[in-house]
Amino acid sequence: MPVIKLVEWTRLEPWRVARARTDRGETVIVKWMGPHADGRRAEAWRLCTEVAALRFLAEDLRVDLAPRVLAADISAGRVILQDLAPRVALDGLLRSDGIAAHAVRLEAFARARGELGALTAGQAGLYYRRRADLGQVDPETDRLGRVARLREEGLSQAEALGVTISGAVEREFARALSELADPGPFLVLSNGDPETNNVLVRADGPTDARLIDFEFAGFTHALHDAVCLHVPGPAWMWVSMPAQPGGSAPLPQVAETYRRALATGVPQAEDDRLYGVALAAACVAFALTRLSRLPTLDGRPAGEDSRAQLVTTLEAAADTARAHHALPQLTGLCRRLAEALRSRWPDADVDIAALAPYTPRRR
Known part of the structure; x- marks a missing residue:
């Protein structure tokens, strides 16, 4: 050293x-x-x-x-x-100033995530040789990620909510997990936590984005990194951009920014069917993983944002799948689960239309 x-x-x-x-x-x-x-x-x-x-x-x-x-x-x-200073974490800027003030920085974040995938596609062997020099590692564990967890837990929380799982849902669920478990050309490096707290940008001038926190890095399906642009992570109540932005200042089209950047190294990202199915699968997988928190959230006081956030997470995953004409059975499941949560927790019966993109979740 x-x-x-x-x-x-x-x-x-x-x-x-x-x-x-x-x-x-x-x-x-x-x-x-x-x-x-x-x-x-x-x-x-x-x-x-x-x-x-x-x-x-x-x-x-x-x-x-x-x-x-x-x-x-x-x-x-x-x-x-x-030290990447004077760059600062993007999530703090969004919380303090709102999305309109940092639209360019949010697009830079999406571009950086897409570029990470594009530049590392096809390079898994090189990475794992370097990683193995520092200690034992299992590439399969990295690749499967939350897929393995979902295979173990399945759709068990649906029973607790009284939502019936049909054979058609089970079959589509299995196909979605298989899609994520076998990324093919979409196998890329992720830092393992693709949220806005893990990107540093300049508050003034060129954004010059840098990604941080690679403790859980590994090669996995690229579309896991796109989920945060469609479905709220732990810090947010809603992140999706409206299809037709209103107001005088157009909102950044971060999802398309990510996709274009990824396609420079993974041309299959330009295929609407391939991309749509994989993105829908990744978003639904994320939402169902978050649903495993149901017992914990049941024990929290009424009015906590974490309850309403689980509702918006499921509905955002359903919206994404529907927009890409993919996974209709899982789309319907996510909507039924969200409706069941709204009934279970009246305090979580939120008006999603009233939530602006990157509305922070109150702690």
């Missing part, structure tokens, strides 16, 4: 991350191992994955979409990364 003397630290809560100043007057980002809210992976595994993914991008592909690794000591559980 190169000698970098750190003389000043500023902890960046709540993660085990700090901004430090070196004896040469440079600022760097220091990450070290510690418990993570997502306990799927051991601490050492996550650090090895981040180092391998960032070096794969910067050194093997010479892609400037993420911070560079300046030094790493795996045994000590530390990595020193390039």
Whole structure:
């Protein structure tokens, strides 16, 4: 590990991350191992994955979409990364100023995610050779992701909501999971958490977007990375853009920005049928994974946004599938599940039409 003397630290809560100043007057980002809210992976595994993914991008592909690794000591559980300041997290800008003020930055985020897929398509072997040098890794686990979890849990929460699962739904569900499990040309690198908190942009001038947080990186179906542009993640109540934006300032067409960027390296993304089915499958898979939180949300106080958010998540997944003329059985299922939740939780019977894109979820 190169000698970098750190003389000043500023902890960046709540993660085990700090901004430090070196004896040469440079600022760097220091990450070290510690418990993570997502306990799927051991601490050492996550650090090895981040180092391998960032070096794969910067050194093997010479892609400037993420911070560079300046030094790493795996045994000590530390990595020193390039400081991307003055860039800041996009989610904070959207929360403070709203979408209209940062439409260009939101499009830059979508473009960066598409470019990550385009530039890494076909490069899984190169990445996993680098990753294996740092410790054991299972490419199949990365590829399957939430598909494996859904195969295990299936549609069990539908029973709790009194929603009947027909044979047609089960068959289409199996086909959707098979689509995601076998990406073919859509097999690309993802950082594993494609949300707006994991992209840094400049608040003024050129956006110059950079993706961060590659602890859960791996090669998986590219359309998992597009879900966040259609279906609200944990931070938002709604994200989808209206087909015909109203008002004086048009809203950014982030979904098309992502698709065009991905198609530069994955030309199959231009095929409406292939893209539509895969996107619908990824959105429904995400929504059904979130539905597994039903027992937890049942125990929360009435009026908590997390309940209404689960409703909007299911309905956004259904809207996306319908817009792409894909998975009609699962589209109907998501709508029935959302209706059941509205009945179960009267406080979650929200008017989606009143929600602007990137309406924050209150904590």
